[in-house]
Amino acid sequence: MLTRREFLYQTTGTLAAIAGASTALAQKSGTQVFYDRSVLLHQPPADHPESPQRINAVLTKVRQLEQQGRLSVITPHAATEEEILLVHSTDYIKKVRAEIAAGRQTLSTGDTELSRDSLTAALAAAGTVVSAVDAVMTGRTPTAFCAVRPPGHHASANRGMGFCIFNNIAIGARHAAKRHRVNRVLIADWDVHHGNGTQEVFWSDGSVLFFDVHQHPWYPGTGSPAEQGDGKARGLIVNNPFPAGSGRAQILKAFRERLVPAAASFKPELVLISAGFDSRAGDPLGQFTLTDQDFVELTDLLLVIAREHAGGRLVSVLEGGYAIDGLASAVSAHIGRLAG
Numbered sequence: 611m612l613t614r615r616e617f618l619y620q621t622t623g624t625l626a627a628i629a630g631a632s633t634a635l636a637q638k639s640g641t642q643v644f645y646d647r648s649v650l651l652h653q654p655p656a657d658h659p660e661s662p663q664r665i666n667a668v669l670t671k672v673r674q675l676e677q678q679g680r681l682s683v684i685t686p687h688a689a690t691e692e693e694i695l696l697v698h699s700t701d702y703i704k705k706v707r708a709e710i711a712a713g714r715q716t717l718s719t720g721d722t723e724l725s726r727d728s729l730t731a732a733l734a735a736a737g738t739v740v741s742a743v744d745a746v747m748t749g750r751t752p753t754a755f756c757a758v759r760p761p762g763h764h765a766s767a768n769r770g771m772g773f774c775i776f777n778n779i780a781i782g783a784r785h786a787a788k789r790h791r792v793n794r795v796l797i798a799d800w801d802v803h804h805g806n807g808t809q810e811v812f813w814s815d816g817s818v819l820f821f822d823v824h825q826h827p828w829y830p831g832t833g834s835p836a837e838q839g840d841g842k843a844r845g846l847i848v849n850n851p852f853p854a855g856s857g858r859a860q861i862l863k864a865f866r867e868r869l870v871p872a873a874a875s876f877k878p879e880l881v882l883i884s885a886g887f888d889s890r891a892g893d894p895l896g897q898f899t900l901t902d903q904d905f906v907e908l909t910d911l912l913l914v915i916a917r918e919h920a921g922g923r924l925v926s927v928l929e930g931g932y933a934i935d936g937l938a939s940a941v942s943a944h945i946g947r948l949a950g
């Protein structure tokens with residue numbers, strides 16, 4: 611009996627003759643990790659929790675899995691202004707450019723630190739999700755993980771806040787609709803903070819089911835169950851606030867008992883995850899108690915939803931996660947599961 615890795619190595623020669631070695635290996639892998647080193651260029655002050663070290667720690671784990679032949683790492687393209695405009699206003703993009711050019715330390719719209727190359731990093735992060743959506747929608751890989759920062763889910767059309775500049779996952783969802791004619795996208799957000807930006811972007815959209823578990827009361831204060839969307843999107847915003855100290859019992863239950871039936875009725879054609887790991891036990895910016903095993907089970911649940919309704923297409927996007935070792939460990943558990 612061959613292990614998966616041995617099988618991959620033994621079949622590489624034959625497959626390489628047909629399609630090229632790297633392509634063949636990628637097609638055999640269950641997941642691809644999308645990473646653009648430009649995301650390291652966003653540099654808040656040294657004591658800030660949202661640091662480049664987060665991505666370095668994640669990448670160490672990613673490279674280990676890559677060496678085991680379990681995934682491939684893909685270099686994405688940076689987002690174009692047209693792609694950013696799928697979610698954000700021209701005025702907001704101008705404001706971001708102007709404030710960075712003026713040397714401002716923080717974005718005037720909210721608590722997001724800026725550095726000289728923050729725009730380059732933010733465009734790289736958004737483009738990473740666009741590239742991953744393209745790969746999944748064209749069948750180059752069934753699933754993808756985007757190793758990005760700054761995070762995105764607090765950013766709305768006209769406002770960055772909460773360490774976020776552009777809403778990476780919202781741009782990915784809109785790109786899927788525009789480029790690949792995807793009519794229904796599920797965004798599941800397990801970051802400890804409410805994804806207020808994503809909620810706002812899709813508040814009356816109708817093409818996105820937004821399911822969010824978050825600590826409450828906690829930053830940014832939104833995410834009441836009464837916030838359910840409007841117009842075509844009425845009922846497509848599903849908020850699940852839980853008090854500090856909540857974990858597996860509450861969160862897995864919410865995913866099983868509320869998301870699974872909501873997805874069955876919505877029938878998403880693409881599954882996106884706002885994968886924030888500040889909901890893991892020990893994070894300095896949250897008080898949930900999820901473990902790596904819980905993230906494995908949440909990943910499995912989303913994979914089942916993707917396979918049942920969306921042809922297996924799933925893109926996971928890094929959001930928060932500020933305990934460096936805990937983040938790396940949780941991401942490793944998560945993408946290890948995506949790799950199969």
Ligand SMILES: [Zn+2]
Nearest residue numbers: 801803888930
């Ligand atoms: Zn967060």
